[in-house]
Amino acid sequence: MKFHFQGGAVEAKDGDTIAAALYRHGQRTFSRSFKYHRPRGLLCVRGKCPNCLMNVDGIPNIRTCITPVRDGMRVKAQNAFPSLETDWLSITQRLDWLMPVGWYYKTFTHRALWHAAEPIIRKVAGLGEVLTSENRSYEHSWMHCDRAVIGGGWAGIEAAQAAGARGEQVVLVDDQPALGGQSRYRKHAEKVSSDRIERLRALPNVRILLDSYCFGLYEGNLLGIVQRNPHPGAAERLVHLRAQHTTLASGTFETPLLFPNHDLPGIMLSTGVLRLVHLYGIAAGKRAVVVGARDAALEISAELREAGIEVVATVRADQITMATGSACVQGIQTEVGRFACDLVAVCGPQVPDVGLAAQAGGKLTWSAAHAAFLPTGLPAHVSLLGAAAGEGLGGIPTPVPPSKRVFVCLCSDVSSQDLCDGIAEGFDHIETLKRYTTATMGPCQGRMCQLSAIGVCARQTGRSIAETGVTTSRPPNPGVTLGALAGPSHHPIRRTPMHYAHEKLGAVWMDMSDWKRPRYYRTSSASAEKECVLAEYRAVREEVGIIDVSTLGKLVLRGADCGKLLDKVYTHRFSDLRPGRVRYALMCDEGGIILDDGTIARLSDDRYFVTTTTGNLEFVHQWLDWYLAGSGWDVHVANVTAGYGAMNIAGPRSREVLSKLTDCDLTSAAFPYMACREAEVAAIPVAMLRIGFVGETGWEIHCPAESAEALWEAVLEAGRELNIRPFGVEAQRLLRLEKRHVIVGVDTDALTNPYEADLAWAVKLEKPDFVGKAVLSRAQDLSRERLIGFVLRGPGLPEDGAAIVADGALAGRVTSTRHSPARQAAVGLGWVKVAQAKEGASVDVRVDGKLVPATITLQPFYDPEGGRLRQ
Amino acid sequence: MSFLLPCPNCGRRSVYEFRFGGEVRLVPAVDAPLAAWQNYRFHRTNAAGVQTEWWFHRSGCRQWLYAVRNTVTNEVLEAYLPGEKP
Numbered sequence: 001m002k003f004h005f006q007g008g009a010v011e012a013k014d015g016d017t018i019a020a021a022l023y024r025h026g027q028r029t030f031s032r033s034f035k036y037h038r039p040r041g042l043l044c045v046r047g048k049c050p051n052c053l054m055n056v057d058g059i060p061n062i063r064t065c066i067t068p069v070r071d072g073m074r075v076k077a078q079n080a081f082p083s084l085e086t087d088w089l090s091i092t093q094r095l096d097w098l099m100p101v102g103w104y105y106k107t108f109t110h111r112a113l114w115h116a117a118e119p120i121i122r123k124v125a126g127l128g129e130v131l132t133s134e135n136r137s138y139e140h141s142w143m144h145c146d147r148a149v150i151g152g153g154w155a156g157i158e159a160a161q162a163a164g165a166r167g168e169q170v171v172l173v174d175d176q177p178a179l180g181g182q183s184r185y186r187k188h189a190e191k192v193s194s195d196r197i198e199r200l201r202a203l204p205n206v207r208i209l210l211d212s213y214c215f216g217l218y219e220g221n222l223l224g225i226v227q228r229n230p231h232p233g234a235a236e237r238l239v240h241l242r243a244q245h246t247t248l249a250s251g252t253f254e255t256p257l258l259f260p261n262h263d264l265p266g267i268m269l270s271t272g273v274l275r276l277v278h279l280y281g282i283a284a285g286k287r288a289v290v291v292g293a294r295d296a297a298l299e300i301s302a303e304l305r306e307a308g309i310e311v312v313a314t315v316r317a318d319q320i321t322m323a324t325g326s327a328c329v330q331g332i333q334t335e336v337g338r339f340a341c342d343l344v345a346v347c348g349p350q351v352p353d354v355g356l357a358a359q360a361g362g363k364l365t366w367s368a369a370h371a372a373f374l375p376t377g378l379p380a381h382v383s384l385l386g387a388a389a390g391e392g393l394g395g396i397p398t399p400v401p402p403s404k405r406v407f408v409c410l411c412s413d414v415s416s417q418d419l420c421d422g423i424a425e426g427f428d429h430i431e432t433l434k435r436y437t438t439a440t441m442g443p444c445q446g447r448m449c450q451l452s453a454i455g456v457c458a459r460q461t462g463r464s465i466a467e468t469g470v471t472t473s474r475p476p477n478p479g480v481t482l483g484a485l486a487g488p489s490h491h492p493i494r495r496t497p498m499h500y501a502h503e504k505l506g507a508v509w510m511d512m513s514d515w516k517r518p519r520y521y522r523t524s525s526a527s528a529e530k531e532c533v534l535a536e537y538r539a540v541r542e543e544v545g546i547i548d549v550s551t552l553g554k555l556v557l558r559g560a561d562c563g564k565l566l567d568k569v570y571t572h573r574f575s576d577l578r579p580g581r582v583r584y585a586l587m588c589d590e591g592g593i594i595l596d597d598g599t600i601a602r603l604s605d606d607r608y609f610v611t612t613t614t615g616n617l618e619f620v621h622q623w624l625d626w627y628l629a630g631s632g633w634d635v636h637v638a639n640v641t642a643g644y645g646a647m648n649i650a651g652p653r654s655r656e657v658l659s660k661l662t663d664c665d666l667t668s669a670a671f672p673y674m675a676c677r678e679a680e681v682a683a684i685p686v687a688m689l690r691i692g693f694v695g696e697t698g699w700e701i702h703c704p705a706e707s708a709e710a711l712w713e714a715v716l717e718a719g720r721e722l723n724i725r726p727f728g729v730e731a732q733r734l735l736r737l738e739k740r741h742v743i744v745g746v747d748t749d750a751l752t753n754p755y756e757a758d759l760a761w762a763v764k765l766e767k768p769d770f771v772g773k774a775v776l777s778r779a780q781d782l783s784r785e786r787l788i789g790f791v792l793r794g795p796g797l798p799e800d801g802a803a804i805v806a807d808g809a810l811a812g813r814v815t816s817t818r819h820s821p822a823r824q825a826a827v828g829l830g831w832v833k834v835a836q837a838k839e840g841a842s843v844d845v846r847v848d849g850k851l852v853p854a855t856i857t858l859q860p861f862y863d864p865e866g867g868r869l870r871q
Numbered sequence: 872m873s874f875l876l877p878c879p880n881c882g883r884r885s886v887y888e889f890r891f892g893g894e895v896r897l898v899p900a901v902d903a904p905l906a907a908w909q910n911y912r913f914h915r916t917n918a919a920g921v922q923t924e925w926w927f928h929r930s931g932c933r934q935w936l937y938a939v940r941n942t943v944t945n946e947v948l949e950a951y952l953p954g955e956k957p
Contacts, residue, residue: 219945220885222873242875242885590898591912622927622935626892629935630953769901774908 003073006083010075013280018064018075019045019052020280028265028328030054030064032080034442035099035125035413037090039327041265043410043448045272047175047213047478048253050411050443053127054078059136060128061443061479068177068229078128085327089124096404101418101437102425127443136235140487145169145207148223148243150214150356153181154192155386156249157200163247164203171241172206173225175213181251185278186271187303209239216475217356221246221381224475226484236484246360249385250353255448257291257348257398258416260322260405266329267344270300277307285343289332290314292347293395300345313339317346317398322405349395351451352388358473366466371395373470399459400452408456409449411442416456423460430457434471445477496550497645497708505726512729513615515551520728529730537734537821539725540694544651546715547727549700550708553598553617554641555610555624561633562608566600569627569771571754571763577602582674582689585610586762587620588772592753592779596620597744599700601676601689609676609687609702613744617641627771645708649715650698652871657719658699664688666699673870682714692869694735695862734818737827738862740789747787747815747829756783756831758858785812786837789861790854792826796847805844805851806836814845822862832856874945879952880932892925894918895937919943926950 001012005022012021019030019042029039030052040051047066055076056062064075080087092099100106108114147163149156152174160172178184179200180192200206212227223246225239254269256262268284270292276282287310290297297314304311313332321333323344331340354375358364360382362375370390378384387393400406406416414437427436430453439453440446446453450470458468494514496502507518508529520532539545557565563575570585577583582601589595596619598611612620617639624637649658655666664679665671676689686703703711716724733743742748742757753776754763764770765777792798797817804812817828832843839858844851863869875883894916899907916922919942926938938950 218873220874222885589912590908622890622929625933626925626927626935632954774899774901774903775905778905 001069001071003069003071003075005075006077012069016069016280018054018056018062018067018069018073020065020276020282021069022064022075023276023284024280024282027084029084030265031078032084032087032090033263033407033413034079034127034411036093036096037080037087038093038263038407038413039084039087039090039265040263040410041328042268042276043256043272044254044269045275046253048444048447050448053443055128058131059481060131066175079126092124101414101421134483136483137233137489138481138483138487139230139234139237140240141237142240142242143171143207144242145171146243147171147245147247148173148221148241149247149249150223151181151249151251151353151386151388152176152179152208152210153249153251153386154183155251155388155391156181156247157192157196159247159249159385160206161196161200161203164200164206167205170203170206171209171243172200173209173212173214173223173241175211177211179208179210182271185274188299212239213478214356215478215480217246217359217382218475224480226480236481238480238484238487244381246356246382247385248354248357248382248388250356250388252350252352252387252393253447255348255351255451256410257317257346258400258406258408258452259291259317259320260401260403261325261329262323262346263407263410264323264325264329265327266325266342267323267346270296270345270347273343273345274300274303277303277309283308284345285309285341287312287341288343288345289339289341290345290347291317291320291332296347300347304345309343312341315339349397349451350387350393351447352390352393354384354388355445355473355477357382357384357388359475364470364473366464366469368466369394371397397451397455397465400456402456408452409437409439409442411444411449412438414439414449416452419453419456420460423457428457428461430454430468431471433457440471443479445479446471494551496548497705498548498550498647498712501709501712502548502726507728510729512551515614517551518548518726518728520730521726533728533730533734534821536725536727536731539723540651540696540727540731540735541822542652543723543725544649544653544657544719545694545725545727545731546647546649546712546719547729547732548646548712549648550645550705551614552641552646553612553614553620554639554644554646554702555612555617555621556638556640557608557610557624558606558636558638559634560606561635562606564633565624565628565631565635566608566610567767567770569624570600571770571772571776573764573767574600574602574608579604580675580677582676582691584762586754586759587623588754588776590771590775592772592775593750594744594748594752594754594757594759595623597742599689599691601687603676603678603687609689615745643705644702645705645711646700646702647708647712647715648693648698648700649719650692650694650696652697652868653719653722653724654696654698657715657722657724660718661714668870682711682718684711684714686711693739693741694732695739695741695860695866696735696868697871733816734820737816737818737829738820738822738860740829740860742787742829743816752787753779753783755780756785757787783834785831786834787815787829788832788837789857789859790828790830790843790845791820791823791857791861792828792845792847792852792854794847794852796850796852797826798828798845798847798852803846804830804832804854805846806832806841811836811843820861827861872945874947876926876938876947877950878928878931878934879936879950879955880934881928884928884931888928888930890927890929892927892935895923895925921948 002009010025031040043049043051045065047063052065053061077084146168147170149160149172163170183192216224223241227237230237254271273284276284301311319334324331357375362378364373370393402416402420404417422437427433458465502518506522509516510519566574579602585600587596596616601609662681684707689700802814812832814830820827841856845854939948
């Protein structure tokens with residue numbers, strides 16, 4: 001396998017991670033630090049520290065030490081220019097005196113300064129580049145189990161085995177590619193034999209998620225788990241794991257010992273060195289110095305020698321004056337002399353990984369016996385096992401010398417001197433110190449630095465470590481990509497039953513909630529939107545047009561108490577609606593605010609057909625159900641939106657077209673305006689509603705969805721000789737605007753009551769009770785604004801939201817405008833103060849930055865008497 | 872928020888399947904003073920403790936139900952359909 005790195009090709013062996021392959025290749029510097037651009041090399045080699053973050057195939061901040069190599073991948077260094085080895089910005093190290101702790105707060109005291117400096121700071125500091133486009137795919141999955149075990153070391157394997165044997169459904173999660181924990185690379189760790197792992201794998205009720213890390217334990221014992229590369233088609237899978245019981249066996253991780261220049265490449269945690277040796281077969285160096293307490297140092301020395309690495313000295317951290325070297329460690333300077341070396345193995349304190357336990361509600365308390373913070377008071381459904389519970393831990397914390405060259409926080413280059421300065425400036429509580437210095441706030445989330453920072457804080461303030469305490473642990477930790485949280489990019493699209501017929505007719509689509517609707521139809525003779533819309537408009541006004549209105553919300557109500565329910569939730573009365581009649585329906589909330597509108601047809605005594613606006617169906621359905629809940633009323637509400645297709649045939653010749661297809665008497669005497677009939681059209685059973693949103697004689701026809709396309713084609717065929725034309729949403733909006741019909745949510749907002757929207761006629765205050773009556777019966781005098789129509793007396797077309805000006809002062813705003821062919825002028829709807837809403841009054845409307853005079857009208861712009869509707 | 876809600880129809884389900892419908896409160900009479908309606912519409916008890924709430928099982932049985940929840944711990948003590956108080 002080969003991959004690209006900084007213009008060259010790097011060879012990798014099977015099972016290599018990117019970092020392992022690079023290390024074998026001779027790479028020692030893996031990143032440049034956040035602020036001072038210091039070279040940083042491998043440290044933990046298990047995904048816990050910030051040192052190996054690189055850009056892989058365009059994705060920033062990939063932990064290369066745990067990311068397996070794929071053939072041909074492109075790996076790039078971050079935050080280094082021109083290269084990792086020579087980074088010009090490492091000059092900032094010499095300027096550290098310019099950047100004391102709290103530098104931002106102290107320097108950018110004026111806003112202009114910050115605006116000037118921010119773009120530069122963004123370039124020279126920070127972590128990688130933001131990903132602007134993402135083509136990897138992510139998945140979500142949901143799992144349930146009796147027991148989740150976090151950690152696949154010996155403790156986790158034992159727990160999973162025991163629970164599995166009891167018959168529990170178990171999910172075992174480990175962030176490594178194989179089970180076994182530290183025994184995979186540490187000779188003296190508790191051994192996990194391979195047949196023990198095989199026995200566990202053989203249990204059918206134990207599921208093992210490898211290469212997966214748990215980033216949070218949430219309420220209800222919900223675990224957030226990211227599975228890396230679950231299959232070749234997905235980069236990451238987010239598993240929502242719901243467990244009855246969670247066993248945390250997350251073990252420990254090693255942390256650095258601090259001395260000046262302890263962050264040089266080549267200075268690694270002992271477990272990091274051992275991982276390179278045992279997992280990847282890489283002798284990490286030739287001559288090594290081992291740093292640490294005596295027993296641990298001797299143990300590691302023996303293991304290094306076995307691996308063929310010469311150990312030149314073992315020293316304690318407090319004996320070291322400094323580490324020397326520039327690009328890589330070259331020696332360790334101690335009180336007793338200098339040891340030349342190319343590798344330093346640091347046996348640092350083992351810290352129990354108890355972040356999840358803290359998230360579960362455990363309180364982290366210092367245990368001097370274990371030299372660690374351990375959780376107490378865990379809830380009953382969470383337990384802690386093994387090294388994470390403190391087993392086998394102990395020792396004495398090593399003091400951290402105050403120095404500009406001792407970087408407690410590797411993520412954002414916070415030195416022990418910075419921490420001391422912060423404390424001297426008064427930030428002496430561990431939580432305020434964290435926020436002021438940003439220590440523990442970087443990508444490693446305090447894993448590498450928390451214990452040292454607490455140590456510094458304790459010593460400087462003269463408090464004990466127990467008194468100093470820890471900062472709060474919050475999810476997600478470790479970090480999660482936004483892609484994993486967002487999941488698969490899935491945008492549902494709803495298509496009407498006539499969708500493909502529209503496509504053949506040249507529909508230009510628009511989105512309306514999840515639906516696709518034809519905005520207008522492109523024809524062979526006309527392609528510009530304006531031309532097409534005008535032709536569609538003329539067809540409806542002069543001959544006949546047809547529009548797909550299947551997206552309307554459609555509810556069928558059945559039962560003896562339907563009228564009661566509708567009287568309650570709509571402002572108009574529906575219990576007295578005669579079968580075969582239709583009424584406009586307006587819905588308000590308890591505050592008298594308009595929620596939705598539509599029509600309600602009474603098909604028979606106990607059967608009502610309710611339409612809602614396209615986007616409000618779900619809301620209206622839930623609203624009706626809420627008023628029914630517990631009422632004991634005999635009403636059944638069924639949502640038939642997807643089951644029915646609907647179309648509106650409108651225009652002076654609509655009757656002529658439909659008469660060809662139905663026996664139903666369509667004359668106004670037999671089928672007047674606002675009537676409805678169940679009939680057959682083109683041998684398809686339909687409900688016909690004679691209503692007129694567009695202001696012409698017309699029928700809204702609802703039919704079973706499976707027949708809708710056939711009916712659509714039949715009507716077009718029957719209307720061909722009468723010049724029928726399909727029309728889209730744009731023409732419909734123009735037609736309705738000329739009739740001054742309101743669109744709820746466009747012309748009304750979250751403060752509009754029916755009086756203001758000129759819909760008082762739809763409110764029946766004489767009804768004993770309905771939703772909103774309490775307020776509406778008293779609101780008539782409270783209205784402050786009024787929805788008016790206006791005709792522009794000059795050129796141009798105002799935009800939605802344009803200002804309406806009266807007497808030089810702002811009077812209101814425009815909500816809808818179109819150029820009206822009927823009035824040969826721009827017309828629109830808008831809001832003005834009640835006092836200004838006078839028929840014939842003159843106002844100014846802002847068009848392209850200029851004020852254009854307009855005349856207010858409270859009448860429809862077209863056919864004000866509504867005669868054409870009733871023809 | 873990731874607690875489980877015991878739907879009387881569907882059993883224990885993730886709260887994400889539900890729509891919250893607010894605390895259950897007495898609706899004022901239609902002729903009650905405007906102040907009572909104002910209080911009903913705009914003010915909440917916002918109890919820190921146990922309260923009865925409306926929930927709608929949107930991604931399940933699509934029923935409105937009552938849930939008795941401790942707002943501090945998010946523990947749902949019981950849930951039942953309106954008119955079917957156990």
